[in-house]
Amino acid sequence: xxxxxxxxxxxxxxxxxxxxxxxxxxxxxxxxxxxxxxxxxxxxxxxxxxxxxxxxxxxxxxxxxxxxxxxxxxxxxxxxxxxxxxxxxxxxxxxxxxxxxxxxxxxxxxxxxxxxxxxxxxxxxxxxxxxxxxxxxxxxxxxxxxxxxxxxxxxxxxxxxxxxxxxxxxxxxxxxxxxxxxxxxx
Numbered sequence: 001x002x003x004x005x006x007x008x009x010x011x012x013x014x015x016x017x018x019x020x021x022x023x024x025x026x027x028x029x030x031x032x033x034x035x036x037x038x039x040x041x042x043x044x045x046x047x048x049x050x051x052x053x054x055x056x057x058x059x060x061x062x063x064x065x066x067x068x069x070x071x072x073x074x075x076x077x078x079x080x081x082x083x084x085x086x087x088x089x090x091x092x093x094x095x096x097x098x099x100x101x102x103x104x105x106x107x108x109x110x111x112x113x114x115x116x117x118x119x120x121x122x123x124x125x126x127x128x129x130x131x132x133x134x135x136x137x138x139x140x141x142x143x144x145x146x147x148x149x150x151x152x153x154x155x156x157x158x159x160x161x162x163x164x165x166x167x168x169x170x171x172x173x174x175x176x177x178x179x180x181x182x183x184x185x186x
Contacts, residue, residue: 059083060096072100080107088116093126103130111137118150 063078075097076082082091094109105128107113113121123137123145137145 054086057085062096074098074100082107090114091126104128105130118148120146120148122146 060076060080060082062076062080065074065076067074075095077095080093080096082096091107091111091113093107093111095107097106099106107126108124111123111126113126121135121137124140125138127136128134137147139145
């Protein structure tokens with residue numbers, strides 16, 4: 001394990017035995033029978049999306065990294081690049097700090113956060129509250145935060161004959177365009 005990740009793991013409370021357990025669980029056992037290792041082919045009815053495996057792994061690259069075990073603060077400075085594959089995010093900044101006691105990440109100095117699919121945030125400072133999954137972006141003085149978000153439209157669930165709502169008269173009532181069916185009026 002690279003030294004910087006070992007320091008980060010130590011600050012986060014991961015002991016070498018915990019890390020070894022995680023690594024051991026991610027590797028298939030060598031004693032598994034060959035027949036059990038091959039899955040039964042399944043013919044999907046819809047396009048198959050790649051499975052998202054949550055590893056919790058975050059990679060931090062920077063010119064300097066420090067970890068203070070007393071305060072629980074990990075600081076990376078100079079050309080900071082953070083890669084979080086679980087969320088398909090890459091962030092760059094001049095400095096990044098992780099406050100383990102508050103479970104808070106602070107990126108500062110020319111912050112760019114890019115998520116696969118087109119989402120982007122540019123700010124002078126970004127505070128990410130991990131537990132609440134809340135992000136606060138602060139602009140440079142006299143400027144604005146820049147965000148580009150790709151909005152995913154949610155498809156309404158398909159109605160089936162087995163649901164009680166689909167068989168009720170209110171659900172099958174139609175009205176001319178611009179009018180509300182009587183059952184739907186307040």
